[in-house]
Amino acid sequence: MPHASLADAPPATPAARFRQAYRWMLLARTLEDKIAALYHSGKIVGGVYLGRGQEAFSASLALNLRPGHDIFAPLIRDQAGRMAFGEPILDTARTYLGSALGPMRGRDGNIHRGRPDLGMPAMISHLGAMLSVVCGMLKARQFRGIPDAVGASCIGDGGTSTGAFHEALNLAAVERLPLVVAVANNQFAYSTPTDRQYACRDLVDRALGYGVQGHTVDGTDLAACLDTFQTAVHRARTGHGPQLVVGNLLRLCGHGAHDDGAYVPADLKAAPLGQDCLLLARQRLLRDFDASPTELDLLDSQAATSVQQAVATAQRDPAPDPTLESWQPLASRWLVETANSESP
Amino acid sequence: MSITYLEAIREAQRRALQENPEVFIYGQDIAHFGGAFKATKHLARDFPGRVLDSPISEDAMMGLAIGAAIDGMRPIVEMQFADFSSIAFNQIINQAATHFWRTGVPCPLVVRLPSGGTAGSGPFHSQSMEALYAHYPGLVVLTPATVGDAYWMLLEAIKLDDPVIFCEHKFLYYHLKADELPPESLPIGKARIVRHGKHASVVTYSAMLHESLRAADDLAKIGYEIEVVDLRSIKPLDTDTILASVARTGRLLVVGEAFPFGGVSAEVVARVTAEGFHLLDAPPQRLNARDTPIPYHPNLWAAHRPTASSIATALRGLLGF
Numbered sequence: 027m028p029h030a031s032l033a034d035a036p037p038a039t040p041a042a043r044f045r046q047a048y049r050w051m052l053l054a055r056t057l058e059d060k061i062a063a064l065y066h067s068g069k070i071v072g073g074v075y076l077g078r079g080q081e082a083f084s085a086s087l088a089l090n091l092r093p094g095h096d097i098f099a100p101l102i103r104d105q106a107g108r109m110a111f112g113e114p115i116l117d118t119a120r121t122y123l124g125s126a127l128g129p130m131r132g133r134d135g136n137i138h139r140g141r142p143d144l145g146m147p148a149m150i151s152h153l154g155a156m157l158s159v160v161c162g163m164l165k166a167r168q169f170r171g172i173p174d175a176v177g178a179s180c181i182g183d184g185g186t187s188t189g190a191f192h193e194a195l196n197l198a199a200v201e202r203l204p205l206v207v208a209v210a211n212n213q214f215a216y217s218t219p220t221d222r223q224y225a226c227r228d229l230v231d232r233a234l235g236y237g238v239q240g241h242t243v244d245g246t247d248l249a250a251c252l253d254t255f256q257t258a259v260h261r262a263r264t265g266h267g268p269q270l271v272v273g274n275l276l277r278l279c280g281h282g283a284h285d286d287g288a289y290v291p292a293d294l295k296a297a298p299l300g301q302d303c304l305l306l307a308r309q310r311l312l313r314d315f316d317a318s319p320t321e322l323d324l325l326d327s328q329a330a331t332s333v334q335q336a337v338a339t340a341q342r343d344p345a346p347d348p349t350l351e352s353w354q355p356l357a358s359r360w361l362v363e364t365a366n367s368e369s370p
Numbered sequence: 371m372s373i374t375y376l377e378a379i380r381e382a383q384r385r386a387l388q389e390n391p392e393v394f395i396y397g398q399d400i401a402h403f404g405g406a407f408k409a410t411k412h413l414a415r416d417f418p419g420r421v422l423d424s425p426i427s428e429d430a431m432m433g434l435a436i437g438a439a440i441d442g443m444r445p446i447v448e449m450q451f452a453d454f455s456s457i458a459f460n461q462i463i464n465q466a467a468t469h470f471w472r473t474g475v476p477c478p479l480v481v482r483l484p485s486g487g488t489a490g491s492g493p494f495h496s497q498s499m500e501a502l503y504a505h506y507p508g509l510v511v512l513t514p515a516t517v518g519d520a521y522w523m524l525l526e527a528i529k530l531d532d533p534v535i536f537c538e539h540k541f542l543y544y545h546l547k548a549d550e551l552p553p554e555s556l557p558i559g560k561a562r563i564v565r566h567g568k569h570a571s572v573v574t575y576s577a578m579l580h581e582s583l584r585a586a587d588d589l590a591k592i593g594y595e596i597e598v599v600d601l602r603s604i605k606p607l608d609t610d611t612i613l614a615s616v617a618r619t620g621r622l623l624v625v626g627e628a629f630p631f632g633g634v635s636a637e638v639v640a641r642v643t644a645e646g647f648h649l650l651d652a653p654p655q656r657l658n659a660r661d662t663p664i665p666y667h668p669n670l671w672a673a674h675r676p677t678a679s680s681i682a683t684a685l686r687g688l689l690g691f
Contacts, residue, residue, distance in 0.1 A: 134472045142440045142475045150464050158430040159465065162437020162445075169394065169443060190460070193430035200425050355467070355508040357476040357531035361559055361606050 040249070041315045047089055047110070047248055048307045049325060051081035054106035055304055056329040057115060060337055061122050065283045069341075070122050072135045077103035079278030080210050082303035083243075085110045086251035087178055087208045087271075090259040097145045097163045097177035099156040102137045103210065103277070104180050113146060119336040125343035132346030153181065154190030157207060161194060164203045176262045178206040183223055184215020186232070195268065199237045204262035206255070206269045210245065212277035213299070217289050230272040238268040245275030246299070248307040276300040373551060375514075376543035378521035379409050379482070381551075383446065386528045387417045390444060393528060394420040396431055397448030397482075406450050407484060407543055428457035432481070436466050436533075439479040444528055452483035452537065453497045466533040467508030476531040480524070485513075485537040486577050486627055487675055492666035498576070498628035498659075503535040504605040504637075510534045511604040512558060515579035517548035519602055522555035530558070537604075539577040546580070561608035563615065567597035570621035570688055572681070573612055573638055575601040578625045584678035589685055596685060604634055612638060613646045620651035621688050627675050630658035652691035657684045 058076045065074040077084055084100070084107035091098055093112040100108050109115060120128025121139040130139050130148070140148030147163070149156050160177040167175040185191055186209060198205040211229055213220055226232060233240025239261060243254040251273065258269040276299050280287035294300055311317035354362040373381070386393045395410060401423040404411035414421035424431045428449065435445040449455045455462065462481065469477040487496040504511045510532050514520040520538060527534040556562055564579065565586055572582045579600045586596035599615050601607065616622050622642055624635035635656035642654055659675045676684075 130472060138472075140473065142469075142473055147437070147440065148469075148473050150468070152460050152464055155429075155433060155460060155465060158433025158461070159437035159440075161430070162434035162439070162443075163441040164437070165434060166438040166441035166443045169392075169438075189457075190429050190433070193425075193427035194433060197425055197427050197430040197434065355471045356510070357470045357478075358510070361510060361530075361532070 040252075043089070043252055044249060044307070044315060045311065045317070047082070047085045047252060048311060049329075050085045050089070050106050050110040051248070051304050051307060052325055053109060053115070053329045053332060054081050054085070056326075057118060057333045057336070058105055060333050061118070062283045064122070064337070071124070074122070074283035075102040075137050075281070076279045076283065077105045079276055079303060080104075080212060080245065081106040082248040082251045082307060083208065083210055083245040083273040083275060084180065086248065086255045087180065087206065089252065090255045091176060091178055094145065095172070096175050097147075097160055099147050099149065099160045099177070099179035101149055101156070101180045101182070101185070103182070103212075107180065108146070111146060112144065113141065115332060115336045116339060117141070119340035120343060123337075123340040123343070124345060125340050126346040127343045128340070152190070153185035154188035154194065157181070157191060157194030157205070158197060160205060161198050161201065161203050164205060165201065174204070174263050176204045176206060176259055178208065178259070180208045180210060182215060183209065183211045183213070183220050183229060184218065186229060187223055195236045195238065195270070198268040202267045204267070206258050206262050206271065208255075209270065209272045211272050211274050213294065214277055214281070214287075214290065216281040216285070228272070230270065233270040236268070236270070238270050239266060241269065241271045243271065243273050245273030246301045246303045246306055248303060249310070274299060275303070278302060372547045372549055373517055374544055375517050375520045375538070375546040376407060376409060378517045378551065379524055379538055380411060380413070382521045382524035383410065384413060384416070386446075386525060387413065387420060390528070392442065392444040393446065394422065394438070394443060395446045395448060396422050396424050396435055398424055398426055398450045400448050405448060407540065409448065409482070428454050429461055432458035432461035433465065435479045435481075436461060436469070436477055439477045439533075440469060440475050444478050446480045446482060446528065448482045449484065451495050452485040452499045453494050455481065455483055455499060462503065462509070462533070462535070463506040467506045469508070470532065471508055477533050478531045480527045480534045480536050482536045482538060484540045486539040486541055487664055487671060488541050489668045489671060490666060491664070493663040496664040498537070498626070500535070500537050500604045501628055501633040504634065508533065509605065510558065511537065512602070513537045513576040513604055514602065515539070515542070515576050515600050517546055518552040518555050521551050523558060523602065526558050537576065541577045556602065559603050559606045559608060561602055561611040562600045563597065563611065564600050565596065565598040567595035568619055569594045569596060570623060570685060571597045571599060571612075571615040571619045572623050572625055572685070573599045573601065573615070574625040575604065575634070576627065578627050578676060581676060581678045582625050582681055585681035585685060588678065588682045594685070594689060601634075607637065607641070609641050609645070612642060613649065616642055616646050616649045620649060621691075622650065622654040623681070623684055623688050624654070624656040625676050625681055626656070626658050628658060630656070630661055633658060652688055655684060655688050657681060
């Protein structure tokens with residue numbers, strides 16, 4: 027796993043933390059550009075969902091978590107956060123390419139992947155549904171005497187309109203669970219703008235209604251995201267209950283690779299909200315953190331190499347074989363055999 | 371000493387809580403209050419912190435149970451009424467049912483559904499949901515009809531590494547009693563021949579078992595010996611026992627309290643027709659509730675669901691073919 031050591035220990039200084047986050051953002055962007063290219067050349071079936079423009083927000087959340095101790099339930103635009111939490115880059119390549127060796131073994135694809143035994147549940151498509159699952163994982167850890175484990179999940183502005191979101195946030199507050207919910211307010215749910223999604227002044231106002239603490243952050247600003255999530259995760263970990271973090275940003279792509287996002291107005295793209303967090307972070311590294319263009323070019327080429335290797339490996343992997351597939355949905359195999367004994 | 375169907379469910383939960391620290395119960399009004407039907411009476415007192423009141427949020431209750439299950443616990447969720455599990459439908463069928471198949475990580479939990487009709491309960495407190503859940507791969511669906519099965523099948527359900535939909539019948543909660551719990555029971559997935567006969571087979575489950583047995587008593591008075599099979603488990607479905615019964619009698623009536631369209635009775639008839647056509651001396655029949663919502667008034671309700679009388683009428687028609 028490339029850069030595996032990055033997930034192990036949080037760096038000591040803000041500068042080192044910023045640089046570490048930048049590398050995950052860069053790797054995510056590079057990987058997703060490649061995945062999109064594979065999709066457009068017909069090498070990937072099904073959907074492709076990109077986190078372009080949300081890398082700073084996603085990576086900042088995950089970098090403030092403790093892999094192996096905390097829980098992270100990513101959603102569809104969290105490639106950066108997934109890798110920062112410890113998901114191998116090969117998991118992405120293998121799941122998109124349908125490898126039999128990936129975590130989903132061709133049974134599920136694209137962003138519907140996870141490693142629940144490592145604290146990263148595999149999302150289902152139904153928005154809001156993962157939040158209460160994280161609540162349950164936290165509850166399990168409380169029962170097992172690990173009360174300081176934090177659980178985090180991500181969602182978009184559209185997902186906040188679901189009943190599942192409301193039920194879970196209310197339940198988390200009632201149970202006073204150390205849950206951090208990151209809302210990427212990326213201005214569009216597929217093609218629907220926020221004025222057809224919610225009518226409150228600001229999504230963060232909902233926190234008050236649930237009795238949870240709310241935070242707002244400029245999602246294009248990596249340093250601000252790192253600071254905000256550090257505060258939110260710390261608050262959750264130290265017994266202050268659920269935290270709702272709203273990141274304002276713009277989705278810099280369509281809903282999926284099939285969608286060109288032509289409905290996003292040009293003035294929104296030109297506004298500060300529409301800036302590219304990766305580009306801003308790069309500029310900041312050069313300006314404030316003593317990075318040299320040569321060093322950043324080297325990071326670019328390292329990311330490209332990691333992506334190339336992962337995709338090449340996944341492309342050489344065996345595809346799932348229907349004749350070898352068990353076709354058994356139950357863990358209790360003896361029950362499946364009873365049920366299917368009459369099948370032709 | 372005697373024990374009711376409801377007490378058997380409570381005692382099974384008590385034993386599971388005693389024997390396994392991974393077990394906890396989550397649901398509405400189940401802690402201090404002991405549950406709408408008192409299925410968890412005193413359990414919160416006796417197992418502090420492990421029998422928890424939830425907000426009225428079936429989706430989130432179920433999601434919490436799923437998260438706990440995939441993280442090593444064995445939760446039991448009490449839905450206050452089976453009908454309200456519709457709010458949790460997404461979590462049950464898309465999250466719990468698919469989890470092991472998608473990820474290889476088991477999702478061991480039990481959803482207790484107080485099911486079926488009682489007089490005056492109306493459209494939203496009377497439903498039987500077993501066919502809906504059985505439709506989805508990845509779930510085990512159980513429908514105990516006896517005190518012993520309520521106890522032993524619930525204990526076995528909690529031990530299973532899969533999500534189990536446990537349909538307990540509200541009509542049986544207080545009415546059905548046994549002198550004592552049997553020392554053991556058939557395993558999940560096996561149907562039981564409750565009454566042996568040779569002229570026709572009634573295949574049924576849950577509260578309809580008892581209506582069917584009364585109908586068989588009626589038919590016995592005019593000389594017919596009716597075999598009665600209790601499915602016990604809807605999924606997996608014990609097709610072998612059903613076919614063996616039809617092989618003995620040549621005639622099949624399937625009785626269920628649920629709505630008729632696409633239900634358990636349709637599944638049984640389809641299987642027997644496909645695999646045991648040569649065993650049949652008459653067209654297989656089924657008897658279900660009417661295809662309307664479940665009425666409130668006892669007069670209407672009694673005419674909505676199958677009863678001993680309507681089952682006996684159906685049997686006479688089948689025997690006369």
